[in-house]
Amino acid sequence: MEVNSFFFGLDDLMKEGEFRWADGTLLSETGYFQWIPGNPDNNLGSEHCVERNVYHDDWNDRSCSVKQRFVCEKSKVPPLxxxxxxxxxxxxxxxxxxxxxxxxxxxxxxxxxxxxxxxxxxxxxxxxxxxxxxxxxxxxxxxxxxxxxxxxxxxxxxxxxxxxxxxxxxxxxxxxxxxxxxxxxxxxxxx
Missing domain, CATH: 2.60.40.10 (Immunoglobulins)
Known part of the structure; x- marks a missing residue:
């Protein structure tokens, strides 16, 4: 398991090169990205998920089948x-x-x-x-x-x-x- 990087809900699984957040929002609509220079590169045509490295905060596209940590956003639940x-x-x-x-x-x-x-x-x-x-x-x-x-x-x-x-x-x-x-x-x- 990769310990210095984590997936954080961004991928281009629907269409190559069109990165979307887990809620469906296009990355291009947010105006923020932090790719490692030369990325995304879709190495070997199999890198569709995006990881973040904890040491230099840059993004890299990576195979979704790599076992590593992930971060999820929890929706706000109204108080009951x-x-x-x-x-x-x-x-x-x-x-x-x-x-x-x-x-x-x-x-x-x-x-x-x-x-x-x-x-x-x-x-x-x-x-x-x-x-x-x-x-x-x-x-x-x-x-x-x-x-x-x-x-x-x-x-x-x-x-x-x-x-x-x-x-x-x-x-x-x-x-x-x-x-x-x-x-x-x-x-x-x-x-």
């Missing part, structure tokens, strides 16, 4: 902020508990946001489920999850959001307490 919230620890001040998942991004159509039950207090495994009860009501930048009244809505829920273009994701938790329950800090559970 997700918030899960309730109006009270019981999910509401009225009879219908709920929580909201809010994504703070300009491109909300590029995100998949969903909920799942992370923890549900239960003394037995009968009827234990991580499905979220109730109905999801869409809203700009997220949604509100309306839950049924009573003990079935008690638990810890997770709002998760994934950016569909890059696959980056985040999550936030929210806890819905029963108005008749308390948290036992010694047993670390809701009783």
């Amino acid at each position: 902020h997700l918030m899960a919230m309730t109006s009270t620890p019981f999910g509401s001040t009225g009879n219908t508990p709920s929580f909201s998942c809010i994504v703070s991004s300009d491109n909300t159509h590029d995100y998949i946001t969903y909920t799942e039950r992370a923890v549900r207090p239960s003394l037995t495994t009968n009827g234990y489920t991580l499905n979220v009860p109730g109905i999801e009501a869409p809203q700009t930048g997220g949604f509100t999850q309306n839950l049924p009244n009573g003990a079935t809505s008690v638990g810890v829920y997770e709002c998760s959001s994934t950016y569909t273009i890059t696959g980056s994701s985040t999550s936030a938790d929210v806890t819905i307490l029963s108005q008749y329950s308390t948290y036992n800090k010694y047993e670390l559970r809701i009783v």
